[in-house]
Amino acid sequence: MAAVASPPPDASLHSIVRKKLGGFVGFANLPNQYHRRSVRKGFHFTAMVVGESGLGKSTLVNTLFNTSLYAKKDVPLPEHDRPQTVAIESITADIEENGVRLRLTVVDTPGYGDFINNDQGWKPILDNIEARFDAFLEQENRVNRQKTIDNRIHACLYFVEPTGHSLKPVDIEFMRRLHQRVNLIPVIAKADTLTDDEVAQFKARILSDLAHHRIDIYQAPQYDLEDEETIAENEEIVRKIPFAVVGSDTVVATSDGRQARGRAYPWGTVEVDNEDHCDFVKLRQMLVRTHMEELKEHTADVLYEKYRQEKLLAMGVAQDHSVFKEVNPAAKMAEERALHESKLAKMEAEMKMVFQQKVNEKEAKLKQSEEELYARHREMKEALEKQRVELEDKKRRLEQGRPLTPEKAQQSTKKKGFLRA
Ligand code: GDP
Numbered sequence: 553m554a555a556v557a558s559p560p561p562d563a564s565l566h567s568i569v570r571k572k573l574g575g576f577v578g579f580a581n582l583p584n585q586y587h588r589r590s591v592r593k594g595f596h597f598t599a600m601v602v603g604e605s606g607l608g609k610s611t612l613v614n615t616l617f618n619t620s621l622y623a624k625k626d627v628p629l630p631e632h633d634r635p636q637t638v639a640i641e642s643i644t645a646d647i648e649e650n651g652v653r654l655r656l657t658v659v660d661t662p663g664y665g666d667f668i669n670n671d672q673g674w675k676p677i678l679d680n681i682e683a684r685f686d687a688f689l690e691q692e693n694r695v696n697r698q699k700t701i702d703n704r705i706h707a708c709l710y711f712v713e714p715t716g717h718s719l720k721p722v723d724i725e726f727m728r729r730l731h732q733r734v735n736l737i738p739v740i741a742k743a744d745t746l747t748d749d750e751v752a753q754f755k756a757r758i759l760s761d762l763a764h765h766r767i768d769i770y771q772a773p774q775y776d777l778e779d780e781e782t783i784a785e786n787e788e789i790v791r792k793i794p795f796a797v798v799g800s801d802t803v804v805a806t807s808d809g810r811q812a813r814g815r816a817y818p819w820g821t822v823e824v825d826n827e828d829h830c831d832f833v834k835l836r837q838m839l840v841r842t843h844m845e846e847l848k849e850h851t852a853d854v855l856y857e858k859y860r861q862e863k864l865l866a867m868g869v870a871q872d873h874s875v876f877k878e879v880n881p882a883a884k885m886a887e888e889r890a891l892h893e894s895k896l897a898k899m900e901a902e903m904k905m906v907f908q909q910k911v912n913e914k915e916a917k918l919k920q921s922e923e924e925l926y927a928r929h930r931e932m933k934e935a936l937e938k939q940r941v942e943l944e945d946k947k948r949r950l951e952q953g954r955p956l957t958p959e960k961a962q963q964s965t966k967k968k969g970f971l972r973a
């Protein structure tokens with residue numbers, strides 16, 4: 553019979569043939585399918601804002617999404633009437649731009665940094681972020697995962713007071729506690745209260761404080777595959793962190809007669825959308841235009857994943873590395889065969905052991921009966937020998953004509969009877 557040449561084992565898996573298409577097939581349209589599906593399903597994003605009250609958080613959120621998400625605030629409550637803990641409040645709004653829907657949730661933390669002792673101010677916020685991770689984990693573990701709701705925080709805007717000095721201990725403590733759980737984006741609030749030089753120095757000081765305390769703020773990733781324009785755009789965004797922002801939801805007249813969102817002062821106008829005046833545009837660009845999906849992906853793949861692993865490990869669930877092994881049928885068969893062979897070898901060894909044990913027992917029994925036989929044989933031989941000696945003695949006496957003593961005569965009668973029997 554002719555031998556059939558079989559291909560090398562991995563050839564079928566790894567040989568990729570590059571072909572030129574003869575005509576249009578249609579898969580170039582795949583990105584459009586994604587586009588249509590995404591537009592149909594809409595997008596969602598959850599941002600958290602943290603900072604002392606009065607730093608302009610609500611104004612900035614309204615400015616960012618160009619909507620009055622926050623209603624105009626009443627006059628702040630007097631200090632003794634304010635709540636004594638950090639509250640967590642969320643507002644959700646459906647906003648639409650050119651037919652694309654975005655469900656935006658803003659999580660506010662009123663009360664943060666407003667107490668005499670703010671040492672534990674970070675705790676309710678961290679608990680809230682982790683509770684959202686827990687809720688997602690619980691949904692992932694359900695049998696039916698069709699309707700998973702993602703309430704995880706995708707970005708946390710941390711408002712730094714524009715002191716012009718350095719980060720305060722409360723800022724450092726907050727960021728140190730939360731940087732492993734959320735994408736931290738520090739912003740210098742009310743940057744119009746600082747000069748350009750002060751902003752530059754303050755930024756440098758904040759960055760060195762963060763580096764000193766090993767706090768990881770969100771870093772917009774750079775991809776080699778992207779075009780030069782996108783790379784340059786990303787670099788510019790990264791260079792502006794921490795963003796020095798100005799918020800305003802009112803339109804004012806500029807010095808050259810235009811109308812723009814900004815803040816009017818006796819000496820001029822600060823425009824929020826003017827890159828020469830503040831970094832608001834860069835922040836919005838990163839948050840909304842270029843990195844919204846990145847922020848969500850980083851939350852899901854890095855921050856949540858880390859939390860999930862820590863949580864499951866703490867619960868004693870060990871990582872099953874075999875799950876991640878590539879499934880190789882040949883290796884699996886070899887593994888099963890080896891397992892079967894070791895089972896057979898074990899069974900054979902057990903059978904041999906039982907057999908040997910039985911043989912030993914039989915041998916011991918045989919030896920014992922042999923010894924008993926020998927003993928009986930010896931006894932009988934001795935008895936016969938004794939009898940023979942006595943008979944010989946009797947014979948000799950008879951031959952000599954000597955009468956037996958009455959005792960011997962009795963013994964002789966008994967033996968005769970015994971021999972007869
Ligand atoms: P929140 O308590 O942090 O939400 O702060 P608000 O958004 O309510 O703002 C508090 C006050 O600061 C309001 O009077 C705002 O008009 C003002 N404000 C908001 N943003 C800015 C800003 O960028 N610069 C200046 N100078 N004032 C601002």
